[in-house]
Each structure stands twice: as structure tokens, then as C-alpha cells.
Amino acid sequence: MSVANEDEPSYIDYETFLDPDFSPAAFANTLVLATNNPNDTPLDLSTPLSRVLFDIQEIDSHIDVLTTRSAIPLLTHTKEQTEASGRIIGELDTQIKALNDSYKQLEKEVIQKHAEAEEVRLVASRLWETLKLGRAVGRALQLGRQLEVQHAELTGSASTTVTTSSASLRSKEDHRALVRCAHTLLSLRELFSTANVPGSESYGIERIAVIRTLRDNLYLPTERSVRESAERIIREFSMGSASGTLTFAQSEETRARTVSGLTTLYLLSPTTLAKNEKWSPALMLQALESYLRTALQSSTASLSRALTTLPSLERTLADVTARCQNVVALEAVLEATKIPPHPLVQGQQATPKTGGNMLQLLLAYLETGSLASYFWRTMANNLAPRVQEIMNKGGVSARTLRTNRQSVGEAIKECVVKGCVLPSAVAGATTGDRGRKDEMKEGEKSGRWEREVAVMVGSVVNNIGR
Numbered sequence: 001m002s003v004a005n006e007d008e009p010s011y012i013d014y015e016t017f018l019d020p021d022f023s024p025a026a027f028a029n030t031l032v033l034a035t036n037n038p039n040d041t042p043l044d045l046s047t048p049l050s051r052v053l054f055d056i057q058e059i060d061s062h063i064d065v066l067t068t069r070s071a072i073p074l075l076t077h078t079k080e081q082t083e084a085s086g087r088i089i090g091e092l093d094t095q096i097k098a099l100n101d102s103y104k105q106l107e108k109e110v111i112q113k114h115a116e117a118e119e120v121r122l123v124a125s126r127l128w129e130t131l132k133l134g135r136a137v138g139r140a141l142q143l144g145r146q147l148e149v150q151h152a153e154l155t156g157s158a159s160t161t162v163t164t165s166s167a168s169l170r171s172k173e174d175h176r177a178l179v180r181c182a183h184t185l186l187s188l189r190e191l192f193s194t195a196n197v198p199g200s201e202s203y204g205i206e207r208i209a210v211i212r213t214l215r216d217n218l219y220l221p222t223e224r225s226v227r228e229s230a231e232r233i234i235r236e237f238s239m240g241s242a243s244g245t246l247t248f249a250q251s252e253e254t255r256a257r258t259v260s261g262l263t264t265l266y267l268l269s270p271t272t273l274a275k276n277e278k279w280s281p282a283l284m285l286q287a288l289e290s291y292l293r294t295a296l297q298s299s300t301a302s303l304s305r306a307l308t309t310l311p312s313l314e315r316t317l318a319d320v321t322a323r324c325q326n327v328v329a330l331e332a333v334l335e336a337t338k339i340p341p342h343p344l345v346q347g348q349q350a351t352p353k354t355g356g357n358m359l360q361l362l363l364a365y366l367e368t369g370s371l372a373s374y375f376w377r378t379m380a381n382n383l384a385p386r387v388q389e390i391m392n393k394g395g396v397s398a399r400t401l402r403t404n405r406q407s408v409g410e411a412i413k414e415c416v417v418k419g420c421v422l423p424s425a426v427a428g429a430t431t432g433d434r435g436r437k438d439e440m441k442e443g444e445k446s447g448r449w450e451r452e453v454a455v456m457v458g459s460v461v462n463n464i465g466r
Contacts, residue, residue, distance in 0.1 A: 011058075031052070035051070062194050133203075137210070142212045143191075147181060150180045154178060178226060182268065185222065186343055188219050189271070189344070192215060194285045229264075230261040230268075234265070237254065237329075238254070238326050239254060265287055269281040270283075280365070281361060285361065285362060289366070296379050304387075307401055307408070308406070323419075325418075325419055327421050327444065353462075372419070372449070373451075376416055387460050406463045408460060413456075417449060420449050420452070
């Protein structure tokens with residue numbers, strides 16, 4: 001046995017105590033059963049207890065013997081370990097001291113300098129932000145001054161008096177300044193729109209009081225004025241009337257003014273979109289739709305009145321023809337006007353996939369094939385209830401209209417055909433208009449507008465009855 005003394009044998013069973021599966025409860029139970037009869041009551045526990053005490057005393061005596069015999073080797077080993085620990089601590093103290101000295105040197109040369117460098121970096125960063133903000137403010141003020149000059153060119157300066165006529169005022173206006181103003185307004189819009197975007201050129205610019213003044217007192221009023229001027233140009237578009245047409249020079253000036261107005265409204269259309277929303281030139285399309293709606297409302301109202309007083313029908317139809325010819329002329333101008341690039345909507349499919357003129361945008365918006373067809377078909381839809389109302393009221397107007405049913409139909413047919421012809425003054429004013437004029441004349445001969453004629457004539461004649 002490894003624990004017992006080889007010279008003095010021991011009766012203690014060390015193997016039992018050293019067994020990994022040794023259980024004190026099982027060992028105590030074995031001792032009790034070995035010294036007692038299981039049937040005895042009460043059990044005698046003094047004998048197994050004495051056995052355990054004897055075993056403890058035996059082990060204690062062995063421990064005393066072993067420690068007495070091995071005292072010198074144990075003390076020697078302990079001394080050697082203590083001396084080795086002292087030497088290690090001495091070596092470690094030197095290295096710890098050197099490490100502390102190195103850290104202090106590192107702190108002095110790196111950490112303190114890094115803190116100073118961080119302060120310098122923070123100052124440089126703030127100076128750079130201030131410089132960027134100053135540049136943005138300077139650019140905004142420069143654009144504001146540029147816009148002010150361009151707007152003065154547009155309005156012909158502020159020297160006009162209250163008695164200045166509309167025609168005289170238009171003659172002083174430089175319609176080309178509209179487009180220049182629009183581009184400057186877009187540059188300012190881009191600056192203002194990115195004012196809350198971190199990292200952008202104009203980030204934080206709205207915190208500057210002079211910029212807020214620029215936006216409220218110059219940018220917004222000028223944008224409204226330019227938009228209203230462009231809308232007025234579209235609203236007043238006309239290539240002639242029932243009393244006569246414009247000269248070539250006048251039509252060319254009207255065409256140029258209209259192109260400037262269209263381009264301005266195209267550029268100034270809102271660019272803030274909802275998610276997955278496709279951009280479209282809303283201002284331009286709304287202005288053109290308003291022009292068509294006004295022409296249709298005027299034509300429908302005047303023709304309805306003329307049907308109750310037939311002597312004025314010829315003059316009214318001439319006016320309606322002139323309005324339709326203006327619509328056809330507007331269609332020619334739109335077809336010859338290419339869509340300009342928009343600096344704020346690149347990549348958002350601002351132009352149609354095929355072609356590239358403004359007419360396609362309007363036709364897609366109105367869901368029609370041509371403006372002349374849209375004009376006549378819409379007016380026919382609006383006119384039919386008016387004719388029914390006239391006939392339901394009865395009286396002299398209804399009887400006269402029924403009597404002249406055939407002649408009224410012929411007059412309306414002639415009105416539709418003539419209204420679809422491009423005015424002669426416009427025929428050479430825009431690229432491709434000569435071919436368009438020939439197409440219109442050929443359409444008049446070949447009956448290209450038969451459907452529009454049938455719809456218009458039917459809206460009146462079919463509701464007159466026999």
C-alpha cells in the first residue's frame with residue numbers, strides 16, 4: 001500500500017477508502033451490520049463507533065510518523081520554493097518598473113499628443129464646416145442676385161406705370177429670361193432641398209437669417225411670378241382669330257414665347273415625389289389642360305347660344321374654327337419642341353421612351369391621339385345635352401333649329417374640317433410644319449376627320465329630331 005508504512009503493517013484497508021466509488025453511508029451500514037444482529041433492538045452503535053475511532057487514531061499516528069521522518073526534506077523543498085519565488089518577484093519588479101516607465105513615456109509622447117491632435121482635428125473640422133456653409137451662403141446670395149437681374153429682364157424693369165397696356169407690357173418683356181430664371185430657381189431649389197441632408201453642400205444653410213430672408217422675400221415670390229408669367233403665355237396663346245391671322249413674324253414671336261413658357265413650366269414642376277411615384281411636368285400639363293378646357297368651355301357656350309339664334313351661327317362657328325386652329329397650332333408647336341433636360345430629375349424617366357417632344361407628354365396625359373380630335377369629341381359630349389335642353393324647351397328657337405337642321409349640320413361639318421387645318425402663318429414657323437400642313441390639307445381632302453365630323457354633327461343634328 002502506497003500510504004501505509006512498509007516497515008509497519010496496518011490493519012486499515014486503504015484500498016476501500018481510496019476507491020473512487022467509496023460511500024460513507026454504505027461503509028457505516030457495513031460496520032453496523034458486521035457488529036450487530038439485524039434483528040436486535042436496539043442496535044449497539046458503540047462497537048462500530050469504536051472501530052472508526054481506532055482507524056482514525058491509526059491514520060493520525062501514521063501521519064505523525066511520516067511528517068517526523070520527512071520534516072527535513074519538506075522544509076528544504078519549502079525553502080527552495082520560497083527562494084525561487086523571491087527571485088521571480090525580483091525579476092518581475094524590475095520588468096514591471098520598466099513597463100511603467102515605458103507607459104509613462106508613451107502617455108507623454110502619444111496620448112497627450114493625440115489629445116492635442118484631436119483638438120486640432122475638431123477645430124479644423126468646424127472650420128471646414130464653416131467654410132462650406134460660407135461657400136453655400138455665398139453661392140445662394142450670388143444666385144439670388146442673378147435671379148433678381150433675370151427677373152428684372154423678364155418684366156422689362158420696374159418702370160412701367162399703372163396705365164401701361166397689356167400689349168405694351170408684353171412688348172417690354174423678354175420671354176427668354178423666363179428660362180434663365182427657371183434654371184436659377186432650380187439651382188436655389190436644389191440648395192434649399194438639401195439643407196437638412198448631412199454632408200451635402202448646403203447642409204445647415206437654413207439656420208442663416210439672410211438665407212431665410214432670401215428664400216421668403218426673393219425666391220418664393222419670384223418663383224410664383226415666373227410661374228404665373230409662363231401660365232399667362234400659355235393662356236394667351238393664339239395664332240389668329242375669326243377676323244384674321246398673324247403675320248409670319250408675329251407667329252414666330254408667339255411660337256418662341258410659347259416655347260419659353262412651356263420650358264419654364266416643365267422645369268419648375270414639383271420634383272418632390274412619393275415613393276415609387278414617376279415624375280411628370282405637372283405645371284406644364286395643367287396649364288395646357290386649362291388652355292384646352294377654356295377653349296372648349298367658350299366654344300360650347302357660344303355655340304349653344306348661337307343655336308338659339310341662328311343668324312349668329314356663322315360668326316360663332318368662325319370663332320370656334322379659330323379656336324380649334326389655335327389648338328392645332330399649339331399641337332404643332334408642342335410637336336416641334338424637344339423635351340429639355342431637367343437637372344433635378346435625372347434617372348427618373350422624365351422623358352418618354354420613344355420620341356422626345358412635349359406633344360407626347362400631353363397626349364399621354366389626356367389619353368388621346370391628337371388635340372384636334374380631343375377638342376371636337378369633348379365639345380360634342382358637352383354640346384349634346386345643351387341641344388336636348390333647347391329642343392325640350394320648344395318655342396321659336398327649337399322650331400327654327402328643326403327647320404334648318406340640314407344647313408346647320410353642313411355648317412358644323414365645314415367648321416370641323418376648317419378647324420383641323422393648320423393656320424398658314426404657322427406652316428413654316430416650326431420644324432416639320434410644312435409636312436404637317438400638307439398632311440392637314442390631305443386629311444381634309446381624304447376625309448381624315450370623318451369621325452370627328454360625324455361626332456360633332458351627330459351631337460347637334462341627332463338631338464334636333466325631325
